[in-house]
Amino acid sequence: MAMLEVHDIHTYYGNIHALKGISLEVNQGEIVTLIGANGAGKTTTLRTISGLLRPRQGTITLNGELISELPAHELVYKGIAMVPEGRGVFAKMSVQENLEMGAYHRNDKAVITSDLEYVFGLFPRLKERRRQVSGTLSGGEQQMLATGRALMSKPTLLLMDEPSMGLAPILVEGIFDTIQAINKEGTTVLLVEQNALMALSIAHRGYVLQTGQIVLTDKADKLKKDPTVQKAYLGVD
Amino acid sequence: MLRRTLSRVSWVDVFLRIFQLVAAVVILIGLYKTFTTARYSSEQWATLAFAGLAQGSIYALIALGYTLVYGILLMINFAHGEIYMTGAFSTVFLAMYFNRIGFLQSSPVLAIIVLILFSAAVSTSIAVLLERIAYRPLRNAPRLIPLITAIGASFALQYTFRGLFGSQFRAYPDIAVLKGTWNILGFDVPLVQPVVFLAAVLLMVALYWFVERTKTGKAMRAVSEDKAVARLMGIDIDRIIVSTFALGGALAGAAGVFNGLFRPQGVFFLMGFFPGIKAFTAAVLGGIGNIPGAMMGGLLLGLIEALGPNLILEGLGIPAANQLKDAIAFLVLVLILIFRPQGIFGERLAEKKA
Ligand SMILES: Nc1ncnc2c1ncn2[C@@H]1O[C@H](COP(=O)(O)OP(=O)(O)OP(=O)(O)O)[C@@H](O)[C@H]1O
Ligand SMILES: [Mg+2]
Numbered sequence: 272m273a274m275l276e277v278h279d280i281h282t283y284y285g286n287i288h289a290l291k292g293i294s295l296e297v298n299q300g301e302i303v304t305l306i307g308a309n310g311a312g313k314t315t316t317l318r319t320i321s322g323l324l325r326p327r328q329g330t331i332t333l334n335g336e337l338i339s340e341l342p343a344h345e346l347v348y349k350g351i352a353m354v355p356e357g358r359g360v361f362a363k364m365s366v367q368e369n370l371e372m373g374a375y376h377r378n379d380k381a382v383i384t385s386d387l388e389y390v391f392g393l394f395p396r397l398k399e400r401r402r403q404v405s406g407t408l409s410g411g412e413q414q415m416l417a418t419g420r421a422l423m424s425k426p427t428l429l430l431m432d433e434p435s436m437g438l439a440p441i442l443v444e445g446i447f448d449t450i451q452a453i454n455k456e457g458t459t460v461l462l463v464e465q466n467a468l469m470a471l472s473i474a475h476r477g478y479v480l481q482t483g484q485i486v487l488t489d490k491a492d493k494l495k496k497d498p499t500v501q502k503a504y505l506g507v508d
Numbered sequence: 509m510l511r512r513t514l515s516r517v518s519w520v521d522v523f524l525r526i527f528q529l530v531a532a533v534v535i536l537i538g539l540y541k542t543f544t545t546a547r548y549s550s551e552q553w554a555t556l557a558f559a560g561l562a563q564g565s566i567y568a569l570i571a572l573g574y575t576l577v578y579g580i581l582l583m584i585n586f587a588h589g590e591i592y593m594t595g596a597f598s599t600v601f602l603a604m605y606f607n608r609i610g611f612l613q614s615s616p617v618l619a620i621i622v623l624i625l626f627s628a629a630v631s632t633s634i635a636v637l638l639e640r641i642a643y644r645p646l647r648n649a650p651r652l653i654p655l656i657t658a659i660g661a662s663f664a665l666q667y668t669f670r671g672l673f674g675s676q677f678r679a680y681p682d683i684a685v686l687k688g689t690w691n692i693l694g695f696d697v698p699l700v701q702p703v704v705f706l707a708a709v710l711l712m713v714a715l716y717w718f719v720e721r722t723k724t725g726k727a728m729r730a731v732s733e734d735k736a737v738a739r740l741m742g743i744d745i746d747r748i749i750v751s752t753f754a755l756g757g758a759l760a761g762a763a764g765v766f767n768g769l770f771r772p773q774g775v776f777f778l779m780g781f782f783p784g785i786k787a788f789t790a791a792v793l794g795g796i797g798n799i800p801g802a803m804m805g806g807l808l809l810g811l812i813e814a815l816g817p818n819l820i821l822e823g824l825g826i827p828a829a830n831q832l833k834d835a836i837a838f839l840v841l842v843l844i845l846i847f848r849p850q851g852i853f854g855e856r857l858a859e860k861k862a
Contacts, residue, residue: 323736347742359737361730372730375723376742424742 272335274299274459275320275428280329280339282312282319289315291483292329297428302450302460304470304491306504307480313463314356316480317430320461321353322346333428347376352426356433356463358417362406366397369405369416373423383423390419393449411442418449428459435466447473467504471495479504528847542819554695556814562701562770564810565708569763570787571794571802572715573635573756579732579797580752583651586658587638589784590665591757595631596764597669597775599623600678603768607681616685620765628761634665635757636750644746662780670777679774686769704766711762712803715755719799724751732797782834786813789841795851804853813837 273296282290290312297303305313318324320331322343331339333349341349352373361369370390374383391398394415400408405416414434421429431450435443443466451473454460464470471477471491479487479500487500494500570592577585585591603623606612612619642661646654686700719725730738731748738745767783768775790809794801816836844851 321740323739342744343736343739344742344744347740353740355737355740359734359740361733361737363733364726364729368726368729371723371726372738372741372743375727420741 273297274334275461276330276332277316277320278330278332280316280319280326280331282315282324282326284315289483290319290326293480293483293485294329295478295485295488297459297461299459300454300457301476302454302462302474304462304464304467304474304477305480306464306467306470306477306500308503309465310482311480312483313480314432315483317353317356317432317461317463321351321430344376347424347426350425350427351430352421352424352428353430354414354417354421354432354434356436358410358413360405360408360413360416360420362404364405365402366405366408366416367401369420370397370423373420374425376424386423386425390422393422393452394419410437411439411445414438414442414446418446422453422458426458428461429453430461430463432463433465434462435464435469443469467500468495524846531843539819551695553815554693555697556818557811558692558695558697558701558705560811560814561807562704562708562766562810563814564790564807565705565712566763566766566770566806567783567787567790567809568803568806569708569711569759569766570783571790571806572712572799573760574788574791575794575796575799575802576728576752576756578791579799580728580749581643581647583643583654584658584788584796585638585643585753585756586655586784586788587642587661587665588635588756588760589780589782589787590662591631591635591638591780592760592764592783592787593775593777593780594634594665594669595627595757595761596768596779597673597678597777598630599627599761599765600680600768600775602626603680604678612681612683616683620683620769624762624765627765628758631761631764632754632757635753635760639750639753644749666777666780673777675777677774677776679772680768683769700770704770708763708766711759715759716799718755724748728752785841786834786837789837789844792841792849792851793844795853798851798853801851801853805851808852809837809840812840 275297277293277295279292279294280290281288281292293312293316295303295305305316307313315324319326322338322341322345326339329339330337333351336349338346338349338351361372364372367387370387371383374386377383391401396412397415397419400412405413408416418431418434434446434450438446447469450460450462462470462474471494474491477489477491477494478485479494487494487497489497495505570588573588573591574584577583577588603612606619606623638661642657643654646657686703688699689696690699690702691697692702719728727738727743727748728751730741730743731745735745738748786809787806790805791802792805793809794803794805813833813836817832
């Protein structure tokens with residue numbers, strides 16, 4: 272049994288049929304990437320898994336437990352965290368307060384403090400700016416903050432929506448290194464990316480999404496060599 | 509070039525500029541005349557100012573309820589004045605009872621604290637009830653709908669109280685210890701004014717601490733910034749919204765008791781209307797959604813109302829200026845909405861969108 276099993280979900284925005292029967296699996300310990308063009312439904316898929324959107328049809332299970340009926344705020348307790356598209360930092364709150372919000376559902380104060388230090392170890396930049404209002408951070412720092420905040424909930428499954436968006440290439444490398452490091456320490460990652468090449472180079476497996484449907488899935492290195500993927504997402508002619 | 513600039517300036521802009529200028533000139537003339545004729549002694553000014561601060565701190569407490577709810581739901585809870593009324597009104601009976609059994613005389617401080625807690629509990633319950641039955645089902649409705657519901661809820665509360673208790677005024681009993689005066693900076697001030705002011709400030713400090721430091725307070729700020737992301741953090745936003753209404757209700761309830769101690773005319777079923785609108789004015793004055801803004805806005809409005817008539821209107825030769833207090837408050841509301849809709853401390857409303 273896979274850790275996360277998404278079975279034939281259909282999600283709508285009003286009358287817009289955004290996901291037309293998506294099925295995918297993520298196994299414990301994997302990095303799985305979801306790639307696809309703008310508007311393919313990547314964000315919608317993540318928002319449905321995290322409970323912000325409700326599928327009109329289909330099921331989602333986490334470790335065998337049906338989670339597609341649960342409200343978003345309860346999924347954190349099940350071990351799911353998400354770094355939303357556009358980072359979604361609380362701009363008026365300080366860096367440290369943002370991180371504390373990540374640990375909102377936890378009550379183990381001492382462990383929270385040590386996790387805070389862990390996140391600061393991962394992103395020393397955040398430690399220097401812990402009292403700064405988050406809205407004044409640079410894009411890269413905000414990405415670090417959003418990632419650190421998600422880690423503060425001690426997730427077993429981390430959903431990331433385009434962590435490389437709008438970042439300079441050198442920062443993108445850093446973010447991807449971090450994702451790999453987090454994964455090595457035991458967190459399973461479902462990664463949505465426009466930057467398909469980078470995503471496929473750190474992922475174990477990948478799914479290709481097109482207008483609300485999965486059109487292709489394979490091991491990451493196979494997808495990288497797939498001619499349609501190369502043409503459509505990797506910019507290779 | 510000049511023409512292009514001119515064509516961008518609309519007639520409304522021109523009109524508003526002129527209006528602004530006229531308003532400023534009128535106010536300045538009023539001030540000038542008042543001061544040159546030295547109509548009042550500094551003693552009298554101080555008396556007015558202290559009364560204004562006490563009244564203003566009551567507005568501030570109520571204004572916080574508007575601002576807290578607006579900050580989270582972008583909704584103006586126009587029934588908030590009635591939330592204030594329910595606490596003040598219910599508590600008058602307890603106060604009379606305490607008076608009868610002598611509790612109010614034997615240990616006035618404790619008695620007043622109990623009254624405040626009781627009033628806060630009533631207002632909180634009403635606020636929570638309103639949220640649950642009147643607003644929550646409309647959370648995703650167009651913004652005009654909950655506004656209309658709020659007005660309906662106001663009437664419902666007003667006429668429930670009228671039905672239960674009739675339409676006469678009921679005064680809070682006199683409390684002997686609050687009757688004295690206190691010498692502040694050489695002025696004799698009725699004791700009740702600084703007491704109300706300080707108690708209100710204490711509550712505001714407590715609220716500020718709550719919102720800044722506690723977990724629930726931080727969650728409130730998170731919800732007010734981004735509900736979806738807040739849910740991802742594991743925050744149950746329904747719970748936070750209820751807490752926000754409860755907090756605003758508690759402050760309004762406390763304000764109800766302060767009002768009862770401070771103003772002799774007592775409570776009646778329409779008593780929430782004017783303070784409600786004035787507190788709303790205060791919240792807008794400070795920038796709606798902004799907590800320190802509501803506090804400062806309340807105090808400022810209290811002062812403007814207390815000093816404005818004598819300071820400006822009398823200078824202009826307007827008779828019986830003191831009776832125009834209410835008009836001054838609404839003039840302030842109109843002027844801010846025209847010239848600085850984001851309030852003194854607020855960001856532009858447009859940024860907060862819908
Ligand atoms: N709030 C919304 N209301 C209506 N339609 C929406 C909404 N959000 C997304 N959609 C539509 O759903 C489809 C999938 O959008 P989604 O945001 O999931 O795409 P995406 O793959 O994440 O794209 P991108 O790479 O641009 O982020 C698109 O056609 C989009 O127009
Ligand atoms: Mg997207």
